[in-house]
Amino acid sequence: MVAYTPSAMKAELHERGWRMTPQRETILNTFQNVAKGEHLSAEELCELLKEEGAPISLSTIYRNLKLMSRMGILRELELAEGQKRYEINQPSPHHHHHLICVRCNKTIEFKNDSVLKAGAKMADKSGYHLLDCQLLIHAVCPACQRSIMPV
Amino acid sequence: MVAYTPSAMKAELHERGWRMTPQRETILNTFQNVAKGEHLSAEELCELLKEEGAPISLSTIYRNLKLMSRMGILRELELAEGQKRYEINQPSPHHHHHLICVRCNKTIEFKNDSVLKAGAKMADKSGYHLLDCQLLIHAVCPACQRSIMPV
């Protein structure tokens, strides 16, 4: 779990016989510059890049979101219903977890280094190479507890 | 996060003006009797119940997996790609987390009460009513580290 520069990503791609492309660099830069707490879906990233005048096809976005997640550059989140969301994967001082209301999807980010350490230790102990470690808390927020809404 | 009996589930449904049904009881019993470490998808549950001679329609299964997750009876897991998986949500002595290889999907379950406590504390501090707390570790297993496979 390191913060990636384009050239670091390029080097790691080359190790495996793969290539750096303008599209991959654009995606990396976009996630590094997006506001903290933003969790982009594939569709949203596609729209954002279109607006910014650097469009990338949806197929390519899907391919690279998966690739970059499996490299440990991005983290894949299943927060709300329906689609996966992504954010840059940052090491300890910025690393965080998510607390989600299952009714309204309100999401709180919080830090907990001892949880991160416990996860890293577990992966290490099992001989796994760590890519991402996220504590996912499903709960009902105060507002939704007061409402009489379905489920 | 309590272990549910059919009648406890029934009581909680009634509190909200809802009903207990044979289908809901079947689903609850199935998850309580399935082998530890099994994570069923909607489709798999549907097939299993068909084989056992107590078929339930796929729509109803989807509806109730969501309902029971939001009640805290089941926990919703996004382990492998493609579809959500479910397991019974059990309290502390049996509660566990998941370590997943992103390449071959080999999954290890492990316990860590201090992580669970940290999650519960975080939810409580924020006034959220806790439903589920899972540490999700994405990593590459030893076998896949040795292989030269794509990503």
Add this chain to the structure above:
DNA sequence: TATTGATTGAGAAACTTTCGCATTACGGAT
């Protein structure tokens, strides 16, 4: 600069999940 194979873009296809609606049946009241 030429070559090779990874990558892209566009649309089709696959797959999971939700929706609409007629029918069934749970559970409170009679």
Add this chain to the structure above:
DNA sequence: ATCCGTAATGCGAAAGTTTCTCAATCAATA
């Protein structure tokens, strides 16, 4: 025990997300 209002089911259709196919393009190496 029976009735009634409405939640829940089952079926098929529909929606929505993600993957696949394949010709065209382009990154990286010699």
